[in-house]
Structures are given as C-alpha cells and as structure tokens.
Amino acid sequence: MVRPNEEVEALLQEYADLIAITGGEAFKARAYEKAARAIGGYPADVSHLDVAGLKEIPGVGKSIAEKVVEYFHTGHVTVVEERRARIPAGVRQLITIPTLGPRKAMALYQDLHISSVGELADAVKAEKLRDLKGFGRKTEENILHGIALMQQAGGRILMSTAMEAAEDIVAELSRITGCEHCAYGGSLRRMKETIGDIDILVAARRSAPFMDALTELPSTGEVIAHGEKKTSIRTVKGVQVDLRVVRPDAWGAGMQYFTGSQAHNIRTRTIAVRLGLKLSEYGLFETESGKRVASRSEDEVYARLGLPLIPPTLREDRGEIEAGLRGELPEVVTERDIRGDLHTHTDLTDGLTSLEEMVAAAAERGYAYYAVTDHAPNLYMQRMTDDKIRAQREQVRSLDGEHHGMRLLHGTELNIGPEGEVDWPDEFLRGFDLCVAAVHSHFNVGRKAMTHRLVHACENPHVNIIGHPTTRLLGKRPGIDADLDEVFAACARTGTALEVNAQPDRLDLGDEDILLARSHGAKFAIDTDAHSIPQLAFLRYGVGTAQRGWLTPDDVINTWPLRRLRRFLRKDRAG
C-alpha cells in the first residue's frame, strides 16, 4: 500500500459520494469512483507525479489529475471543500447504512434536516419518516436494523473464516438432488485478504430446493431476501451469504459474472458491446438477434471475447484484460509449484508440534524440501539458547531425507532489532542453511529509522528472507511505516527474498505491496509460518495472495529446485 495513494483514493471516493448525494450527475460520480480505485491500487506513489504522469493512470483525465496535483500542492481540493460545505459529513455517513443510498440520504437531509446516524435513529423512533415520500414502515425497520448491524460488526471478515463457511455451504448444497454444479465466487474466489460477503452459485433446473435449503441451514441466522433467482441470508456469525441458481447451460457465464470483480466485469461487458454482443450472468448473446453464443463454461465466454481464461485472482482490472488481449497473461504460481515451506516452527519455541511430527506432516504434503526456522534468542519469551538450536540442528540432520527423500534445511527466524541488527554474530549464522528475519517489536521508530532498519537487515549476508515484512495484522494493526520502495529495492539488490506470509490474519506482503516489490525485481518466498500441522495448509492463502500480486514460479524461490535455491541462499558470500 502506498499511503499518499490511499489518501487520494479516500478523497476522490468522498467527492463521488457527495456528487451522488447532491444528485443528477451519476456518470460523474462513477468517473470519480473509478479514478479513486485506480489510484488506490496504483503501485507507484502518485504524490511524485505531475498532471501528465497522473493522466497515464486509466480512468484519470485532465480534471482529476489537476485535482490530485492541487491536493498535494495545497493540502486540499477547492471543489471538494465546496461540496463539503453544502453537505454535512454526517449525511455521507448515512449512506454507509445498508439499504440507505444517496437518494434517501439526501431526502432525509433536505426534508428533515437529518445529518447524523444518531439523529436518524431518533427520527425513526419518533415516527418522523412516515410522511416522507418513498419511506414506509418497512423502510424504517430496515434503517434501524442496518444501524444495529453497522454498530456491531463494522465489516469484513478474514478470507479463511469465509472459506470455511463457504466450503461447508457448498458441501451441503452439492448433496441436493438436481445439483449439477455448486461453487463459491466473489471476492473469496478471487482470494481477497478480507471478504465482505460470500457468493455461492448453483447450476440446476429448479432453484427452489436450493433457495429453501439455504434458508434452513443450522448456520443460518436470518433471511434477508428469498426469491426465485436469488436468496440472501446472514449466518449466525453475521456473515452475509448470497445464493444464485442458474440453468446448467449458463454455468460458465454465471461463474464469470459472480466472480467479479465489478471493475473486471465492466471491462468484459464493454468488450462484448464492441463485438456486438451482450454479456450477462445468463450468457453471451448477439445484441441484434438475441442468440446465445457462449455460456456453458468460463473458458467459452472468455474465448468468444478474444481472451484466454483469466485466473480469478487476477480479475481486478489491474491490467489483466490488456495482458490477455496481448497474449501476455502471466502463468501465475500455483500450490502445485511449491516445492517446500521455508518458514515453520516447532515446539522448541512457540510451535505446538514436535520437529518429528512437523517433518512427517510436511513430507505427506509431497514437499521436496522443508525448512525449520524456530525463533532466535532476542525474542526473549521463547527462551532460545545456542545449545538448544545446535541440538535441534543435529536432530534435523538425522531426519534429513528420512521421509520420501524430503530434504531438510535448518534455519531460524531472527529478530530485526531497532537498528537492523540481528540475534547472532556472523560466524554463528554461518551454521544455518537459511535465515528468515522479521520485525517483532519497536514498531514506532519512525519512517526513516524503520526504512534504514529493514535495509540494514537485507544487507546482512546471512539474512535470506524478510519475514512478514510489514508486520500488519488484518483488522488489528496497520503495517509499519517505511519507505517500501527503498526496502524492496534493497531486497532486489542484495538477493534477499520478501516473504508472502500465508497466515490468514497477516497475508504479508499483501497483493499491492507484492506488485510494487515485483516491479523492483525482488524475489519472494511463500511461507506458512506454521506453528502446527493444520497451519501447513495455510499455504493456499499465501499462494492466492501471490497470484493477486501476479507472481510466477520464477519469482518464488520455494518453487525452485533445491540446487537453485541453495545458490540463492548463499547470497554473494564467498564459498
């Protein structure tokens, strides 16, 4: 993530909301929304760009480019200030309430002078909305319900949480007679780090049995909508699940549509329009005759649009359409490409499982190699000593090759101290096959010191992988403040890989940081940081995140044969 880009994204999104609330200029609002997304996801820092540079970003034209420049020059944008003066901030807050959009928010403000969520709740209770056109008893209920939801949950859940729920529901629905296909789509299929709601698609001739089944699952807490084509529920845990049922011959078009992203679909539909076609969840049709030309599989739909099958994890309108049209779509890394895990723990430090058991479980996964990297002494609570790690090394050597010929690497997870120093001196580090190094404390040393700290760690000839590089915890702790361009460049220069940590609450680096790091020529390691056997399976979340960062097997050191990996791990050290 690039902070200035996020600021601009928020600003443009706010302006789009304000335009939508004041009404009339729907396409203008949409243009600002699109530009906000484009800048938020742009890998380079936009605060360094001039108008010409900004206009290179798709969706950003002269007018928006000038506003961005004005923002970085003066700290504000005049037209945004003007809109803010007309619409109190609380009115914009209203549209975050589910079922309440810009039109209703404006009606509430104009007719009843409501400008905060609290005032709205009071007005509903005082029955003041009754006389408003377009508002009825049910609308009142929905508003109060929406406010309650907003206050308790506040939004998105981890990918892993959604995955477990989705796989359960898919298994249930797949058992129903007449089910030809059933799968999850949406942001979960795209493997976004957090998920707003779960989208499930079924292919069947009759929809009712599936719609009914969803509303009757034990995990279903509340039914939001129950129709012939679509049913929405909220689970007892508060996760919204949308189910759509399509005819079996529309399965591909349905999956294409419900996988998204919205931005990606806008692009595919626009391409369809240019070809004289119309794309919907029911298929690809000739506009003139209405004749269906593709729908059965995603392959077929994309092919008819002149595109290869685009992996779901790339469907974000971040260049995948253009790459596809040019035939230059990357062969993204898959779980099958991973030959070994390079960051794992045992019960010698804070893992839950013994070395023997972890190694046996890793071998079961079919790995060619596997690294054990317990914590080093400076993470004091783990009580590591020189003797303990030497004893572990002996144990690792004795198990090497004992399971299906899987090779073992003995490593450690070092702590990167406030100055970038690590736990052991060079001569001791020389005894390890590889070293992961990570920040575990002193998160607030300041941007400059944090940057220097990470660069210094990269320059250590024994540090091979920077573990969970931003140390973020999703929903709990933001990433560290450092000049990531400088850090990633240092990784590329020194032959230090960046980790894609697969722990579901980390996913660190995240997709956007991966894109940035890749542009610097850095290499990556997709690791689970497993502290138990089940956590070895977190790998898929790391692989999904790596795919979202457009990584190919060549970018990822733990897809390489052991010989090539060992050469990389030597960095530029003599011998």
Next chain:
DNA sequence: GCCGTTTTCGGCCCGACTGTTTTCAGTCG
C-alpha cells in the same frame, strides 16, 4: 468526468429484489 478500430460527441454494465407504488425508484452487487 473519462474515453476513442462506430473517436472530440455521446455514450458510459446490467439485472435482481424490496418497498412503495399502481408502473417504478432506490439500492445492491
């Protein structure tokens, strides 16, 4: 406001559901 192999104007993805209407607007994804 953005964009361009229908190119400087006139388009802009498209459909489902709900609630309030009595044929449709608003919201959502």
